Amino acid sequence: MRRKLAAGNWKMNGTGDDLAMLKDLAGAHSDPGCEILICPPAPLIHRAATTLQGSAITIGGQDCHPRTTGAHTGDTSAAMLVDAGARYVITGHSERRADHGEQDADVRTKTTTALEAGLQVIVCLGESLAQREAGNTLDVIGAQLSASVPDGVTGKTVVIAYEPIWAIGTGKVPTLAQIGEVHDFIRARLKDRFGAQNGQSFRLLYGGSVKPGNAAEIFAVPNVDGALVGGASLGVADFSPIIAALLGAS
Numbered sequence: 001m002r003r004k005l006a007a008g009n010w011k012m013n014g015t016g017d018d019l020a021m022l023k024d025l026a027g028a029h030s031d032p033g034c035e036i037l038i039c040p041p042a043p044l045i046h047r048a049a050t051t052l053q054g055s056a057i058t059i060g061g062q063d064c065h066p067r068t069t070g071a072h073t074g075d076t077s078a079a080m081l082v083d084a085g086a087r088y089v090i091t092g093h094s095e096r097r098a099d100h101g102e103q104d105a106d107v108r109t110k111t112t113t114a115l116e117a118g119l120q121v122i123v124c125l126g127e128s129l130a131q132r133e134a135g136n137t138l139d140v141i142g143a144q145l146s147a148s149v150p151d152g153v154t155g156k157t158v159v160i161a162y163e164p165i166w167a168i169g170t171g172k173v174p175t176l177a178q179i180g181e182v183h184d185f186i187r188a189r190l191k192d193r194f195g196a197q198n199g200q201s202f203r204l205l206y207g208g209s210v211k212p213g214n215a216a217e218i219f220a221v222p223n224v225d226g227a228l229v230g231g232a233s234l235g236v237a238d239f240s241p242i243i244a245a246l247l248g249a250s
């Protein structure tokens with residue numbers, strides 16, 4: 001049985017004033033029956049983790065450096081995230097790939113480093129609109145999955161997020177059949193590579209314009225074990241019904 005995961009990615013949004021939202025969210029979901037994760041910007045991680053102590057909500061980072069320490073001005077190591085109170089980190093988000101030129105090999109190294117530091121890792125994959133329109137979606141996802149996810153990992157510590165780039169922050173969502181096709185494909189590839197039992201244990205999140213109005217139908221798609229939510233994770237009014245929809249689906 002895979003534990004459902006509702007993950008919020010605040011991206012570069014939020015200051016100390018926004019931590020009140022976390023208290024409200026924790027109050028609304030004290031015994032959620034699924035895992036709830038918020039990934040705030042790095043400067044908020046420690047305060048967010050402190051705010052949420054004793055609650056059912058976990059805190060994660062949005063990125064980490066592939067190396068453990070050193071002369072890397074402005075970067076954050078996986079151990080620093082752990083020290084600040086994070087339990088998860090996102091790697092390979094398409095905005096990191098686009099804004100910082102991150103390649104699959106970088107994502108793989110970051111993922112390994114984060115796992116070694118004791119974090120759970122959400123590895124993001126996704127095709128561009130041009131790649132989808134050219135009929136290359138599964139090839140792109142297969143290649144990213146092979147190259148971004150390290151060998152020897154398990155579903156206990158690695159989560160895969162399928163986030164079509166053209167659906168992120170755009171209000172456009174793939175059809176349920178398109179989501180199902182990619183999630184089934186990822187599941188099959190994970191079983192091939194990591195064995196049937198382990199491959200079956202990885203949680204697969206969908207991400208890209210998940211909102212209260214479309215969450216339930218997306219969560220009803222087989223092999224969708226939760227969501228990675230951007231804009232709609234910034235307020236309780238939107239994120240809470242998404243969590244409720246996830247519970248309804250389990």
Ligand code: PGA
Binds near residue numbers: 228
């Ligand atoms: P969105 O972002 O929900 O705002 O589309 C999702 C993501 O990038 O993780």
